Amino acid sequence: MSSPSNVFDNWHYKHHFVFVKDEGKNICVQCNLCKPKINHLSLSKMSTSNLLKHLRRKHADRFDQINSKRPKKGESSKVNSLVLNFILEEVQSVSFLEQPSFRKLVEGLSGRPLDMDRATLIAEVEKAFSIMKARLVGKLNTVQSVCTTADIWTANNRSYFWMTCHWIDESELVRKSAALACTRLRGIHTYDSISAMIHEIHSSYNIENKVGTIVRDNGSHLVKAFKDFPVDGYNEDNGDMGIFEDVGTILKGRCEEDVPSFLPSFQKCVCHLMSLIVTEDLLLAVSQSESSQVYYSTMAKCSVLWNKAHHSQLALDAIQDMGNMSSIVPSVFRWSLEYSVMQKIASLTESQLSDVCTQLEMSELQALELAFLKEYVEVFKPLAFTLDLLQEEQHSFFGLVIPTLLTLKTKLTNKKACSRFLPDVISAILDAVDTSFQQLFVCPEAKLATATTPQFRLWWLPEAERDDMVKLLVAEIAHLAIKQEFLEEFAPIDSMGCQPIESEEFFCYGPGSESLDDPMAEVKKYLEGSNKSLGCLNEFPRVRKLFLKYNTTLTSSTAVLRLLSHKGKLTLQSNCQTDEYFQRVVTLQYNLKNGL
Known part of the structure; x- marks a missing residue:
């Protein structure tokens, strides 16, 4: 009979005992060192302290001999540190440490038993989190102003409130980012609970007076349209990715008079507003334009092409060989990826495209359809570039928005004059930009x-x-x-009781200077x-x-989604880890990646 999963299974003194039976919350074992005497010992599945006490009391000489052969503290600490880094970087659950194959791998490479158990791992994660938070608080104390992003993610009947923090490094003038919280939300998501949580997180990092704005998207159903969110992590038939709830929508439920003074102002995600334009206004304008028929026929044939590539490896190989294209399958939630695929198709020569269609046994694009495809790609190139530019995080500043939108309008206006199929669509896009960003322009x-x-x-x-x-x-x-x-009112003064004055501040060089x-x-x-x-x-x-x-x-606001950009973070679905451990590991992984 084999033992159930418990801490005893991975204990480094396990070989001195034989499993006897399962007793619910406890297990019963026989000590090998006591043989031929039968000595059954009972221990909790969560602790091996009883067996350790038995070895020390009844087999002290043998226990000392065993310990003398164990690795030195420094060597063991190095192995444990490497294991901890792996767990954090890959966002693995506690149960991963207890997998026999993983322990055999580590022990085989290190040449010694792995003495890190579940309790040690949890304690090390908590210690690393405390060090990281203290370091982050110290860094934020030197920052003039910060911006935060917030979102709510629900999956597997659990809801989490995510918050990231962003500032500009004053010496290098580049953006820095950090995760502030991945906190479990219980109960109904109300205005009071969310606003209180925002204030609590800000206060815990001493930034409540430094936060200028909280950036949010304005509709959770389209967050997957952002380019930086991994495509292969989403499946329409799979609920593993969970759903996002818009924090701004929850907080809009109160009148302005009821908004507490500690709550920072909210800034709509500019990138999301632009995504709404290309996923809603653009498609609506195209469907109502005079070129709608050629648009639908062109898209239908392109859809056949990428669907064949999606469902057939032979078709994908043929496309890659003949068209020299590495990817051909777009996502219905991401216009930028759809545009990229259409751009690749339009880049093929007529002979290449003909060969691809013949190989895949599909209808070829007619001359009119090919002309429409090339114009579509050329006209909306500035739109695709704008989306990519606004999603960039490290070097993208708020001052980039107005010039980017004005340049986009200028380029689209110039293309409208020579457009054959899309002048009405361009006009609709220009109107949508003016309407969506009317408040931002002023x-x-x-x-x-x-x-x-x-x-x-x-x-x-x-x-x-x-x-x-x-x-x-x-x-x-x-x-x-x-x-x-x-702030400098109570600055130190000199021994004469006067504020120090620099010589350059004292002298006057005349009206010409x-x-x-x-x-x-x-x-x-x-x-x-x-x-x-x-x-x-x-x-x-x-x-x-x-x-x-x-x-x-x-x-x-996509920065907050990057907390979920690693598939390892979805190990929560196994329900084998506590909320505290999950929150700590996700936050640590993000901040360690950002050098904190």
């Missing part, structure tokens, strides 16, 4: 974010509005100066510059502070 924060980005400065603004923008920049600099003076101590002079010199690199902001400290404040906001 948002002062978005304008300030763009104006403080050296790549753009004020070229995107009409001439008549530039003077007002300059005044707004100067006013914001003055506001930051007042805030800084307040302009100093950057004047906010207007700094703004003017910055706007007259031509250097587009972020490094030039080091010459303009006040403008640099405004850049850090207003460009911290993300353009996309």
Whole structure:
């Protein structure tokens, strides 16, 4: 009779005992060292402490001899550390450590028994999480402003609240990211519970006064449209991926008067708004245009092509050999991938496309359909590029949004003039962009974010509005100066009881000299510059502070989805691990990957 799964199965002293019987929560074993005397011992399935005490008391000499052959502490610690890193990086459950094949692999490579058990692993994970959180809190204490993203994920009858944090490194001016929480949600997801949880998470990292905005998507049913979410992790017939609930929708249930002051403002995900345009407005416009018939016939034949590739390895091999294409199967939830596939088909020569259709025994694209396909790919290339650009995280700043949208409108307008099949569709897309981003185009924060980005400065603004923008920049600099003076009110003073004064601040060089101590002079010199690199902001400290404040906001909320981008995170479905362990491991994996 074999033993059930329990901690005894993987105990490094197991070979000194023989399993006798299962007693429910306990098991009964026979000590080999006591033979020929029959000595049955009972122990809990969750602890081997009784057997360890027995070895120490009854077989002390033999126990000391066994321990002398065990690996030294330093050697054992190194093996345990490597195992822990593997568990964290691959987001594996506790039960993975207890698999005989895994333990044999580690023991075979290290040449010694693996002494890490379930309890040790859980304790090490908790210790690593505490160290990571302390390090993250220390880092965030030095940051001027942060942006967070939030989402709710439900799978296997469990709901989790996910939150990530993002800021701009002040020395390198690149974006940094960290996971703040993966917290179990119990009960009904109400406004009060979600807002309280947001505040609790912010407070636990001492950032409640630094969070400028929380970026969210505005409709959970389309989150899979984002490019960075793995395609092979989603299956329409499989509920393993769970569902996402929009945090913003839950929090919109209250009137403005009821919104607590500690709750930061919410910023709609720009990338998601653009995804809605290409998945809803674009398809609606195409279906109602004069070219709808040729569109549907073209898409039907393209669908036959990629469906054959999806269901037949021979067809996929033929396409790859003749067309030199590595992938041909799009996702119905991702327009950008569908566009990429159509782009690959359009890139084939007529002879290549004819050979592919003949090989797959399908109807060839007619001349009109091929012309439509090539125009579709060419016209909407800026749209695909915009989606990709807005999903980029590390170097994508909030000031990128307005120039990107304005450039997109300009390019689409230029293509409309020479379009044969899609002029009405282009007009509909332009109207959708204006409608969806109407508030953003006039948002002062978005304008300030763009104006403080050296790549753009004020070229995107009409001439008549530039003077007002300059005044707004100067006013914001003055506001930051007042805030800084307040923070330095109790700064150390010299022995004479006076605040120290720098010599350059004391002397006056006359009316002909302009100093950057004047906010207007700094703004003017910055706007007259031509250097587009972020490094030039080091010459303009006040403008640099405004850049850090207003460009911290993300353009996309997909960062929070990256917490679920590893298939190992779905091991929760086995229900073999506690909520605390799952939360710790997922958060650690994300932060270790980001160097925290």
